[in-house]
Amino acid sequence: MGEGIVFDEVSKFYGEVLGVNRVSLHIPPGITSMVGPNGSGKTTLMNLMTGLIHPDRGSISVCGLSPRNPESLMRILGYATQYDAAPRGATGFDFVSAGLLLYGYSAEETRRRAWQALERVSLTEAAGRKVAGYSKGMRQRVRLAQAIAHDPEVLVLDEPLNGLDPLVRAETIAMFREFAARGRHVILSSHVLQEVDVISDQVILIANGMIIAEGQIRNVRDEIEEHPSQFMIRCRDASRLASLLFDMEHVAEVKLHEDRQGMLVLTRNRREFSLALTRLASSGSPVESVMAADENVDALYEYLIGGGR
Amino acid sequence: MNLKFRLRQAGMIAKLELRRVFLAKRSLWVYLLALFPAVVFLGHGIDVKLDQQRWAGRVTPAAVLDSIERGDSEDEVIRRAGDPVSKRRYRRGRDSRGSTFSYFDGQRRVDVRIEDGLVASKNVRAHVNFEEDRQVFAGFFHYFYLRLAIFFGCLGIFMNLFRGEMMGKTLHFWFLAPVRRDVLLAGKYMAGLAAAVTIFTTGALLSFAAMLWPQDPAAVQAYWQQQGPSHLFWYGASSALACLGYGSVFLAAGLLVRNPIIPAVVLSFWEGINGFLPAMLQKLSVLYYVESLTPVPAPIGADAPVLARMLLAPAAPVSAATAVAGLLGVTVLVLWMASRRIGRLEINYSTE
Structure with a gap:
């Protein structure tokens, strides 16, 4: 299972409409977020890796398995799509257990796993109610329960936090972290960039069917040279420190805070800036804190994809 | 697998x-x-069952029905076979009038068509x-x-x-x-x-x-x-x-x-x-x-x-x-x- 998820020059067209174009990716274990505007190709990538659609060109491998082989792949993969799949009249428990029966579990094991999955998404009380009567958040949770019920190695989730209340959202994120901590893959798409920032080990930025950037957020940020890096500095004598920093060649801009207790510095060379700040701090400039202001998905999105989110 | x-x-x-x-x-x-x-x-x-029930008490002997022939008068038919189980009157053209008498012998239904007071035709068929x-x-x-x-x-x-x-x-x-x-x-x-x-x-x-x-x-x-x-x-x-x-x-x-x-x-x-x-x-x-x-x-x-x-x-x-x-x-x-x-x-x- 160590091979991860590999896309090799994958292209997919819907008739003449581009889905994704020449995508090459390697997704390691951990939480990976796919970020991009609507129609950028996030769901297409998810559908490709789960075999719901097939590439026109290139190949995909999920932990060494082909998405064209659902019999093997779906034993290690769970996918919570944006669409409800529960048959009419099915209860939450029916829905989760129906899927499990196809894995060949005994009736008792099926029941145990279904309850366990429903418990993990805090849906045991509503398990006996019909899915058709569930709220949006409950439907989201029952889909999630169905995806995790067989304890997959790879969890693919299309907008999994949509419609969840804050408490359940926090529990769900904790569950993703727990999955990732066990060396598994959690691949999700989300529009809520702040959340992606907090959850993700790595991000994949997509626009117009192409991968704009991939990797850990900090590494991706480091590769963006045309946008100076931003740092927030809190200190007592901000005006003096600002004038010292402004004289340095790599510093592009310094903006003092209104309270004169801090500033925003834009630098073209993070390393030089870091060394200079250390020198200044050790020579008596009282620096209280330094924080990267644009090492987050929001900033990456802005720099690489731009508006239109 | x-x-x-x-x-x-x-x-x-x-x-x-x-x-x-x-x-x-x-x-x-x-x-x-x-x-x-x-x-x-x-x-x-x-x-069929309702007809059989309805006509059960009005069965005409088969021999009587077999004896009705073309040219017999309407009165003669009624005299020999009795009142039919159903009687339908129709009118053909301006002057010609007719009627159909239906009889039942227990198994067969006999429809006797009468025109101008005389038997014009007789249709015999099994009721079922x-x-x-x-x-x-x-x-x-x-x-x-x-x-x-x-x-x-x-x-x-x-x-x-x-x-x-x-x-x-x-x-x-x-x-x-x-x-x-x-x-x-x-x-x-x-x-x-x-x-x-x-x-x-x-x-x-x-x-x-x-x-x-x-x-x-x-x-x-x-x-x-x-x-x-x-x-x-x-x-x-x-x-x-x-x-x-x-x-x-x-x-x-x-x-x-x-x-x-x-x-x-x-x-x-x-x-x-x-x-x-x-x-x-x-x-x-x-x-x-x-x-x-x-x-x-x-x-x-x-x-x-x-x-x-x-x-x-x-x-x-x-x-x-x-x-x-x-x-x-x-x-x-x-x-x-x-x-x-x-x-x-x-x-x-x-x-x-």
């Missing part, structure tokens, strides 16, 4: 699907189609004509049950197995299960087949029972001692085999096209012209084999229009064994093609 496990998976899929197939609201018209002939024959039976009713049943079975009820019923059941889920955006539930696509196809086909065979075989047998119900018990008993059991078996078997064949075709069609009208029109045209096709192509038909299995050939009236006679005339029948083997062959071929198609099928709800 061995064959046994895959068969178990197919069985599980069929079990999960059965409820949906049997109890879907959109299946209601399938039940109506299947039960329509039974309702018609039951209605006929009730009518078993032979005629069996012919009517055969006609119903060939022209309504096989060509319309089972045909469109299977279209409704089998096309929705995949197309319905695609429209309802629920097909991914199956595609995300650890099941080979051909196993999924087999499971769904089994569910559709179980439902279609249950509904249409039951419908055929109920119609047959309803047709027998008002008949003379002695005639029915004689029938059971001769061809009755064989007829019953083959009506049931040909219904089931028609479901098997049409089911596979419409299941495959549901994977290929979204609009059910298209396969319905194409297939009904193909089945309609089967009698004209070269022998080789005739074999690529469901109706060709099923009609060979029906116990009573399709009756075609001598006064039917030429085009209707051409379209309704069946191809030369084949032996039962050949028909069953041929139908199974067509079914396996179509299912194999469907399994190739489902392997390439993609879920793209946004374009549905």
